[in-house]
Amino acid sequence: MSQPMTPAAEAARMIDALGPEALAKAQAYTTGNHWLLFAAVGVSILIAWIMVRFRMLDRVAERLQGRSWALGTFLVGVAFFLISAVLELPFTIYTDWQRQHAYDLSTQPLGDFLGQLALSEVLSGLLGGLFLLGVYSLIRKTGPRWWLWGGGFSALVTVLMLLSGPSLIMPMFNKYEPVPPGEVRTALEKIADDVGIPHDRIFMYDGSRQSERFTANVAGIGPTARIAIADVALKEASLAEVVAVTGHEAGHYKLGHVWRSAIILPLLAMLFFFLLNRLFAPTARLLGSDARLDEPRGLPVFAVVGSVLGLAITPVTNSLTRIGEVEADVYSLQTVNEPDALASALVKTAEYRYPRPSALQEMLFYTHPSVEKRVLRAMEWKAAHPKAEAPKTP
Ligand SMILES: [Zn+2]
Structure with missing residues (x-):
């Protein structure tokens, strides 16, 4: 019997086992994603700039003159989302379809991809139009402190989205079915009991329709909370891996991470509105727009401020989500205690999250800690908590 490996050596061995080719591919994919954030x-x-230059929204607004203010505002908002979606289409096809195929992360036919994209753009156009109608009402009615009201309004919208997402929106894109009876279901029911999610809210879904990613998620709050596992995970995982991953997802739920985002997102929205108040006029000048802040035809200016600030804030939001991921891993280890399975399941996610980023890359761009770090923590846990029933080495 050789010396037992240190946790670090064990973690390194698991990552190395992917092989240099797979690692290089994962690195190229992940680094590409980071450049695409800037692109x-x-x-x-x-x-x-195109929308301002060709006065696209101004024309829509002119046509709607004479209609009620609310209807006009809503429709200009919808037009903004739909025109953006069309102009952005080549970029979206490249990032979300062509690239996923190039890296063997999806087998979705282009037609199905475009159909689902159209559905999602129309849906976000309508919901986004309603949201903007609320925002413009506040800008008009609540005076210079509208950004405070805007934050409160965003909180309301976030909670509504969290409540309705799992039951109304997600089923439009995937089929959710009960996990069939068997050892997997029994194991999942035990985890659901631990966190107080009813058994009829444990689902599997056809995640393979869009992506070959090994994944699971927890969504919703209160009565809409549910755990869902992609068919890819069920197909390619051992029972212990499914248990370890579901333990992680259950941790997100039990530790209240959804509520955390229900607080953080509106605060970020408030910060954005506060800054928009100051940055709108100079940005409009740079873009060549003569729209005022309270005019929906100024939405392209809105969008520029939003995308630049959104990128600037990414390292902060990523750092927050990374904290939640560490907590969920610890929760899985504490409750289901499957460190080896958690580690091997994590290694399967390395194909779309390069497992060995530099510290700076991880800090700036990673929503999850690097797989190697997470595997290392699982191995450290294993060393510190040997299973009672483990057989003694002869
Ligand atoms: Zn997670």
Whole structure:
């Protein structure tokens, strides 16, 4: 019997086992994603400039003159989302379809992709139009402190979205079905009992329709809370891996991470509105727009400020989500105690999250801690908590 490996050596061995080719591919994919964050800001500035230059929203607004203010505002908002979606289409096809195929992360046919994209753009156009109608009402009615009201309004909208997402919106894109009876279901029911989610809210969904990613998620709050596992995870995972991953997702729920985002998102929205108040006029000048802040035809200016600030805030939001991910891993280890399975399940996510980023790359761009760090923590846990029933080495 050789010396037991240190946790660090064990974690390194698991990552190395992916092989240099797979690691290089994962690195190329992940680094590409980070560059695309910057490219996306460039694209949204370009689109805003095109919309201003050709007075697209101004024309829509002119046609709607004579209608009620609310209807006009709503429709200009919807037009803004739909025109943006069309102008952005080549970029979206490249990032969300072509690239996913190039890296073997999706097998979705282009037609199905475009159909689902159209559905999601129309849906976000309508919901976004309603949201903007609320925002413009506040700008008009609540005076210079509208950004405070805007934050409160965003909180309301966030809670509504969290409540309605799992039951109304997500089923439009995937089929959610009960996990069939068997050892997987029994194990999942035990975890659901631990966190107080009823058994009829444990689902599997056809995640493979869009993506080959090994994934699971928890969504919703209160009565709409549910755990869902992608069919990819069920197909490619051992029972212990499913348990370890579901333990992680259950941790997000039990530790109130959804509520955390219900507080953080509106605060970020408030900060954005506060800054928009100051940055709107100079940005409009740069873009060549003569719209005022309270005019919906100024939405391209809105969008430019939003995308630049959104990128600037990414390291902060990423750091917050990384904290939640560490907590959920610890929760899984504490409750289901499957460190080896958690580690092997994590290694399967390395194909779309390069497992060995530099510290700076991780800090700026990673929504989850690096897989190697997470595997290391699982191995450290294993070393510190040997299973009672583990057989003694002869
Ligand atoms: Zn997570």
